[in-house]
Amino acid sequence: MAKKESSVEYTFNIPTLVLIALFAGIIIFNQYQIMTFGISGPGTFSLSGRTNLALPPGSQGTTLGPVFNSDGRTTSVKELPTISATPDPAPSGDPVQDAINRYVPTGTPEYGAALGVSFDDPINSLNKLARYDQTEQLDTPEEKARYDKLAYGFSCDFCCGGPNSVTHISNCGCSHAAAWRGVFKYFIKNNPEYTDEQLIGEATRWKTLWYPGPMMKRILSEGSSGSVDASTLSQLPGMVGGC
Numbered sequence: 001m002a003k004k005e006s007s008v009e010y011t012f013n014i015p016t017l018v019l020i021a022l023f024a025g026i027i028i029f030n031q032y033q034i035m036t037f038g039i040s041g042p043g044t045f046s047l048s049g050r051t052n053l054a055l056p057p058g059s060q061g062t063t064l065g066p067v068f069n070s071d072g073r074t075t076s077v078k079e080l081p082t083i084s085a086t087p088d089p090a091p092s093g094d095p096v097q098d099a100i101n102r103y104v105p106t107g108t109p110e111y112g113a114a115l116g117v118s119f120d121d122p123i124n125s126l127n128k129l130a131r132y133d134q135t136e137q138l139d140t141p142e143e144k145a146r147y148d149k150l151a152y153g154f155s156c157d158f159c160c161g162g163p164n165s166v167t168h169i170s171n172c173g174c175s176h177a178a179a180w181r182g183v184f185k186y187f188i189k190n191n192p193e194y195t196d197e198q199l200i201g202e203a204t205r206w207k208t209l210w211y212p213g214p215m216m217k218r219i220l221s222e223g224s225s226g227s228v229d230a231s232t233l234s235q236l237p238g239m240v241g242g243c
Helices: 014-037 095-103 122-135 141-153 175-190 196-210 212-222
Strands: 061-068 075-082
Touching: 061 196, 061 212, 075 196, 075 212, 095 212, 122 175, 122 196, 141 175, 141 196, 175 196, 196 212
Parallel strands: none
Antiparallel strands: 061 075
């Protein structure tokens, strides 16, 4: 006599099916967010997979600079949207000089008059932005949380840390870190409509101004193709302003 195979029937009611579908949707959405933004922890802007950003409304341009990788300890050069305009200069015939002209900022940004800062006056601007961070207060818990996230998500690569041993500027006591935090604080208070990525990009412009030599070396070696002309880069200072 053949053995009768046993069977198990599973029944689901409509509320159960809805909950399963909702749970699956949350999982899929979270995975999409992780893949899209490369965020490995609170405040870490790695932007993995987003080297060519679509500019948000109101963005003025783009720059290149180091952002955190998914490990939260190292950085790689990525493209970032900015707040200040980044026009392409006329070609000089020297690709390295063209890159310097493109990424080392000059002139006065749109917000320069309000803060009394200019890319053409890097040391005084450094001191004013650092003082802004030290003296201005944020008003709401939401502003403070955003400030903490940005400060944790921005790196000090050439003073308190290096490309393979990066310091979050929330943990850095140098004047440059205070000035970058000042950039974040100013826009959080006065222009909260700008995105976090735009604020990271704008602080990166100041980073290139204050560390032109090492920043351009990274931009040329990681952010674009071609060889680095060391003789050209040797003309750029390693750091502008005291640490």
